Amino acid sequence: DVKVTQSSRYLVKRTGEKVFLECVQDMDHENMFWYRQDPGLGLRLIYFSYDVKMKEKGDIPEGYSVSREKKERFSLILESASTNQTSMYLCASGQGGSGANVLTFGAGSRLTVL
Amino acid sequence: GIQVEQSPPDLILQEGANSTLRCNFSDSVNNLQWFHQNPWGQLINLFYIPSGTKQNGRLSATTVATERYSLLYISSSQTTDSGVYFCAVERSPMNTGFQKLVFGTGTRLLVSP
Numbered sequence: 001d002v003k004v005t006q007s008s009r010y011l012v013k014r015t016g017e018k019v020f021l022e023c024v025q026d027m028d029h030e031n032m033f034w035y036r037q038d039p040g041l042g043l044r045l046i047y048f049s050y051d052v053k054m055k056e057k058g059d060i061p062e063g064y065s066v067s068r069e070k071k072e073r074f075s076l077i078l079e080s081a082s083t084n085q086t087s088m089y090l091c092a093s094g095q096g097g098s099g100a101n102v103l104t105f106g107a108g109s110r111l112t113v114l
Numbered sequence: 115g116i117q118v119e120q121s122p123p124d125l126i127l128q129e130g131a132n133s134t135l136r137c138n139f140s141d142s143v144n145n146l147q148w149f150h151q152n153p154w155g156q157l158i159n160l161f162y163i164p165s166g167t168k169q170n171g172r173l174s175a176t177t178v179a180t181e182r183y184s185l186l187y188i189s190s191s192q193t194t195d196s197g198v199y200f201c202a203v204e205r206s207p208m209n210t211g212f213q214k215l216v217f218g219t220g221t222r223l224l225v226s227p
Binding site for chain 1: 145204214
Protein backbone atom coordinates (compact mmCIF):
# COMPACT_ATOMS: atom_id res chain seq x y z
CA ASP A 1 0.00 0.00 0.00
CA VAL A 2 1.09 3.53 -0.73
CA LYS A 3 1.77 5.41 2.40
CA VAL A 4 1.74 9.16 2.72
CA THR A 5 2.98 10.29 6.10
CA GLN A 6 2.51 13.76 7.52
CA SER A 7 4.91 14.68 10.28
CA SER A 8 2.52 16.31 12.72
CA ARG A 9 -1.10 15.46 13.42
CA TYR A 10 -1.79 18.54 15.56
CA LEU A 11 0.17 21.77 15.86
CA VAL A 12 -0.43 24.96 17.80
CA LYS A 13 1.63 27.99 16.77
CA ARG A 14 1.64 31.70 17.50
CA THR A 15 1.08 34.48 14.99
CA GLY A 16 4.30 35.33 13.17
CA GLU A 17 6.00 32.00 13.75
CA LYS A 18 7.52 30.05 10.88
CA VAL A 19 5.79 26.71 10.41
CA PHE A 20 7.02 23.64 8.55
CA LEU A 21 4.66 20.85 7.54
CA GLU A 22 6.42 17.76 6.25
CA CYS A 23 5.04 15.07 3.98
CA VAL A 24 6.77 11.86 2.91
CA GLN A 25 5.54 9.22 0.47
CA ASP A 26 7.09 5.80 0.00
CA MET A 27 5.96 4.71 -3.47
CA ASP A 28 8.19 6.75 -5.76
CA HIS A 29 5.30 8.95 -6.93
CA GLU A 30 6.17 11.83 -9.19
CA ASN A 31 3.37 14.16 -8.14
CA MET A 32 2.76 15.64 -4.71
CA PHE A 33 0.16 18.11 -3.50
CA TRP A 34 -0.75 20.28 -0.54
CA TYR A 35 -4.40 21.10 0.12
CA ARG A 36 -6.13 22.92 2.91
CA GLN A 37 -9.60 22.01 4.07
CA ASP A 38 -11.99 24.44 5.71
CA PRO A 39 -15.65 23.97 6.66
CA GLY A 40 -17.95 24.87 3.80
CA LEU A 41 -15.07 25.41 1.37
CA GLY A 42 -14.00 21.84 0.67
CA LEU A 43 -10.42 21.10 -0.34
CA ARG A 44 -8.42 23.85 -1.98
CA LEU A 45 -5.08 23.32 -3.68
CA ILE A 46 -2.19 25.37 -2.29
CA TYR A 47 0.81 24.07 -4.26
CA PHE A 48 1.80 21.00 -6.19
CA SER A 49 4.96 19.48 -7.59
CA TYR A 50 5.36 17.06 -10.47
CA ASP A 51 9.11 16.57 -10.12
CA VAL A 52 12.00 17.18 -7.78
CA LYS A 53 12.70 20.91 -7.40
CA MET A 54 9.61 21.72 -9.48
CA LYS A 55 6.64 23.51 -7.96
CA GLU A 56 3.46 25.03 -9.28
CA LYS A 57 1.00 27.36 -7.60
CA GLY A 58 -2.43 26.04 -6.90
CA ASP A 59 -5.53 28.11 -6.24
CA ILE A 60 -4.51 29.71 -2.92
CA PRO A 61 -0.69 29.98 -2.75
CA GLU A 62 -0.54 33.33 -0.95
CA GLY A 63 1.22 33.10 2.40
CA TYR A 64 2.74 29.71 1.64
CA SER A 65 5.85 28.31 0.02
CA VAL A 66 6.98 24.74 -0.68
CA SER A 67 10.14 22.75 -1.05
CA ARG A 68 10.82 19.50 -2.89
CA GLU A 69 14.48 18.64 -2.61
CA LYS A 70 13.89 14.86 -2.76
CA LYS A 71 11.29 12.92 -4.68
CA GLU A 72 9.69 11.42 -1.58
CA ARG A 73 9.42 14.61 0.47
CA PHE A 74 7.26 17.70 -0.05
CA SER A 75 7.30 20.42 2.58
CA LEU A 76 4.82 23.23 3.11
CA ILE A 77 6.16 26.37 4.74
CA LEU A 78 4.25 29.19 6.37
CA GLU A 79 6.83 31.97 6.57
CA SER A 80 4.85 34.01 9.09
CA ALA A 81 1.79 32.22 10.37
CA SER A 82 -1.47 34.15 10.66
CA THR A 83 -4.75 33.26 12.33
CA ASN A 84 -6.48 32.84 8.96
CA GLN A 85 -4.13 29.96 8.24
CA THR A 86 -5.73 27.91 11.00
CA SER A 87 -6.93 24.89 9.05
CA MET A 88 -6.57 21.22 8.26
CA TYR A 89 -3.67 20.64 5.85
CA LEU A 90 -3.70 17.55 3.67
CA CYS A 91 -0.82 16.18 1.65
CA ALA A 92 -1.35 13.81 -1.28
CA SER A 93 0.77 12.00 -3.81
CA GLY A 94 -0.01 10.48 -7.20
CA GLN A 95 1.52 8.95 -10.26
CA GLY A 96 0.73 9.68 -13.87
CA GLY A 97 0.03 12.53 -16.21
CA SER A 98 -3.16 14.21 -17.22
CA GLY A 99 -6.18 12.03 -16.67
CA ALA A 100 -4.30 9.32 -14.86
CA ASN A 101 -3.28 10.96 -11.60
CA VAL A 102 -4.86 8.95 -8.79
CA LEU A 103 -4.33 10.52 -5.37
CA THR A 104 -3.44 8.99 -2.03
CA PHE A 105 -3.76 11.25 1.00
CA GLY A 106 -1.95 11.49 4.30
CA ALA A 107 -3.83 11.63 7.60
CA GLY A 108 -3.78 15.42 7.74
CA SER A 109 -2.20 18.06 9.97
CA ARG A 110 -4.53 20.26 11.98
CA LEU A 111 -2.87 23.62 12.54
CA THR A 112 -4.10 26.21 15.01
CA VAL A 113 -2.54 29.67 14.90
CA LEU A 114 -3.16 31.77 18.02
CA GLY B 115 -12.62 26.96 -13.89
CA ILE B 116 -14.62 23.77 -13.73
CA GLN B 117 -17.49 23.64 -11.23
CA VAL B 118 -18.23 20.52 -9.20
CA GLU B 119 -21.54 20.22 -7.36
CA GLN B 120 -22.45 17.39 -5.03
CA SER B 121 -25.86 16.46 -3.73
CA PRO B 122 -27.32 16.08 -1.26
CA PRO B 123 -25.13 18.12 1.09
CA ASP B 124 -26.27 16.07 4.07
CA LEU B 125 -27.79 12.62 4.39
CA ILE B 126 -28.96 10.65 7.41
CA LEU B 127 -29.64 6.94 7.02
CA GLN B 128 -30.66 4.04 9.17
CA GLU B 129 -28.21 1.17 9.13
CA GLY B 130 -29.04 -1.21 6.28
CA ALA B 131 -30.50 1.45 3.98
CA ASN B 132 -29.26 2.19 0.47
CA SER B 133 -28.27 5.61 -0.86
CA THR B 134 -27.16 7.42 -4.00
CA LEU B 135 -24.79 10.38 -3.99
CA ARG B 136 -24.50 12.57 -7.04
CA CYS B 137 -21.68 14.63 -8.54
CA ASN B 138 -22.34 17.08 -11.39
CA PHE B 139 -19.53 18.83 -13.22
CA SER B 140 -19.56 21.69 -15.68
CA ASP B 141 -16.99 20.65 -18.30
CA SER B 142 -15.48 17.61 -19.99
CA VAL B 143 -13.28 15.60 -17.67
CA ASN B 144 -10.66 12.91 -18.13
CA ASN B 145 -10.26 12.08 -14.46
CA LEU B 146 -12.88 11.57 -11.76
CA GLN B 147 -12.32 10.14 -8.30
CA TRP B 148 -14.53 9.48 -5.30
CA PHE B 149 -13.11 9.78 -1.79
CA HIS B 150 -14.41 9.00 1.69
CA GLN B 151 -13.21 11.13 4.59
CA ASN B 152 -13.68 9.35 7.91
CA PRO B 153 -14.53 11.19 11.14
CA TRP B 154 -10.80 11.41 11.98
CA GLY B 155 -10.05 13.29 8.77
CA GLN B 156 -8.38 10.57 6.70
CA LEU B 157 -9.31 10.67 3.02
CA ILE B 158 -9.50 7.29 1.30
CA ASN B 159 -9.69 6.89 -2.45
CA LEU B 160 -12.76 4.81 -3.27
CA PHE B 161 -12.85 4.87 -7.06
CA TYR B 162 -10.99 6.21 -10.04
CA ILE B 163 -13.82 6.36 -12.57
CA PRO B 164 -13.58 8.83 -15.48
CA SER B 165 -16.25 6.79 -17.28
CA GLY B 166 -18.22 3.58 -16.92
CA THR B 167 -19.16 1.58 -13.86
CA LYS B 168 -17.12 -0.03 -11.10
CA GLN B 169 -18.02 -2.01 -8.02
CA ASN B 170 -16.15 -2.66 -4.81
CA GLY B 171 -18.12 -4.64 -2.26
CA ARG B 172 -21.16 -2.64 -1.12
CA LEU B 173 -20.02 0.43 -3.06
CA SER B 174 -20.37 1.07 -6.74
CA ALA B 175 -19.95 4.09 -8.96
CA THR B 176 -21.09 5.13 -12.41
CA THR B 177 -19.83 8.05 -14.47
CA VAL B 178 -21.69 9.26 -17.54
CA ALA B 179 -19.07 11.57 -18.95
CA THR B 180 -21.18 12.76 -21.90
CA GLU B 181 -23.87 13.98 -19.49
CA ARG B 182 -21.36 15.30 -16.96
CA TYR B 183 -22.34 13.45 -13.83
CA SER B 184 -21.24 10.61 -11.60
CA LEU B 185 -23.16 8.58 -9.02
CA LEU B 186 -21.89 6.75 -5.96
CA TYR B 187 -24.13 3.97 -4.64
CA ILE B 188 -23.90 2.69 -1.10
CA SER B 189 -25.90 -0.45 -0.38
CA SER B 190 -26.73 -1.94 3.02
CA SER B 191 -25.11 1.01 4.76
CA GLN B 192 -23.12 0.52 7.98
CA THR B 193 -22.18 2.96 10.71
CA THR B 194 -18.58 2.84 9.45
CA ASP B 195 -19.79 4.41 6.18
CA SER B 196 -20.36 7.68 8.06
CA GLY B 197 -18.19 10.61 7.03
CA VAL B 198 -17.92 12.94 4.09
CA TYR B 199 -17.87 11.77 0.48
CA PHE B 200 -16.00 13.91 -2.04
CA CYS B 201 -16.01 13.85 -5.79
CA ALA B 202 -12.93 15.29 -7.54
CA VAL B 203 -12.49 15.93 -11.25
CA GLU B 204 -9.76 16.93 -13.63
CA ARG B 205 -10.78 18.90 -16.69
CA SER B 206 -9.81 17.49 -20.07
CA PRO B 207 -6.80 19.51 -21.13
CA MET B 208 -7.13 22.08 -23.88
CA ASN B 209 -3.40 21.73 -24.46
CA THR B 210 -0.50 19.97 -22.85
CA GLY B 211 0.17 20.68 -19.25
CA PHE B 212 -0.72 19.50 -15.82
CA GLN B 213 -4.35 19.77 -14.89
CA LYS B 214 -5.48 19.92 -11.28
CA LEU B 215 -8.05 17.87 -9.46
CA VAL B 216 -10.92 20.08 -8.35
CA PHE B 217 -12.97 18.89 -5.38
CA GLY B 218 -16.66 19.29 -4.73
CA THR B 219 -17.81 20.43 -1.28
CA GLY B 220 -18.89 16.93 -0.33
CA THR B 221 -21.87 14.99 0.98
CA ARG B 222 -21.90 14.45 4.73
CA LEU B 223 -23.36 11.03 5.56
CA LEU B 224 -24.46 9.86 8.98
CA VAL B 225 -25.51 6.24 9.37
CA SER B 226 -27.26 5.54 12.64
CA PRO B 227 -27.55 2.09 14.23
